[in-house]
Amino acid sequence: MAKLTLVFAVVLIALGLIGFIGTGSAHPTALIPAVLGLLLGIFGALAITPNEGRRKLFMHINVTLGLLGFLGTVMGLVQWFQMLAGAAVKNPPATESKAAMALICLIYVALCVRSFIAARRTRLV
Template sequence: MAKLTVAFGVILIAVGVFSFIITGHHAPTSLIPAFVGLLLAIFGALANSEDAKKRMLHMHIAVTIGLLGFLGTAKSIVDYIEMTQGRQFVRPAAVEEKAAMAVLMLIFVLLCVRSFINARRARA
């Protein structure tokens, strides 16, 4: 899971930087996914350890960041669906970016939860 966490971090960094470039470098809030991705990449790298306690701690921190990232952007999925049906938004690129982040964070959290369940079953 540590390598997968780093991969999700890199993808989020790419989403944030790409969005920042697309918006013409004038919307620093478009870098929010990059900051979240940086945190995920850091904790994923820290979780790549032989020490089980450290690995569990860092992965639980990473999944908490992922869950907060999802909860903070979940409404944008509905906004994106409404946008595809014709609703106008002032900043459509922001809606698309937040929706992408929400989907990525949801997938990440679900994969982490599945991994945590499997690890607990393996210990029992």
Template structure:
């Protein structure tokens, strides 16, 4: 799962950079997926270890980071949508798409991690 973590880290970093530079580098908050990707990348590199206890520790930290990113992204996507609609403002579709993409990526990551944890427990490796 450490290598999968690195893939999701790169995807999150790319999403944040694309959002930031794709909108003219106007809003630094577009880089939020990048920071989640950096955190996952560091954790993924630390999880590549022959020590089973170290690998388990960092993968649990990584899935927690993914879960926090998923929940935060979902809340912000809903909050931004509701705020724009209730205030009669124009919806920022690029920001909403970026938030939903981050939310979807991190949801998929968390689901894959949980499935991996369950499979490891059932196989007796834990």
């Protein structure tokens, strides 16, 4: 799961850079996904270790970051669905970026939880 975390980190960094460059480099808040991706990348790299305790610690930090990323952007996902239904939103590119980050973080957290459950089941057997 630690290597998959690095993939999600790269995706979030790319999302942040695309959002920042796509808005004419005028809105530094567009880099928030990149910052989250950088943190996931750092802790994901630290989780690649044979030490089980250390790996568990850093993966739990990563899933917490992913959950915080989702909770912080879930309203963007709601606004995106409203935008698709025809409602006007204040800043469509920001809404799309927040919705993308929310979906990426939700998928990441779901995969982490599934991995944690599988690891626990394996340990109990």
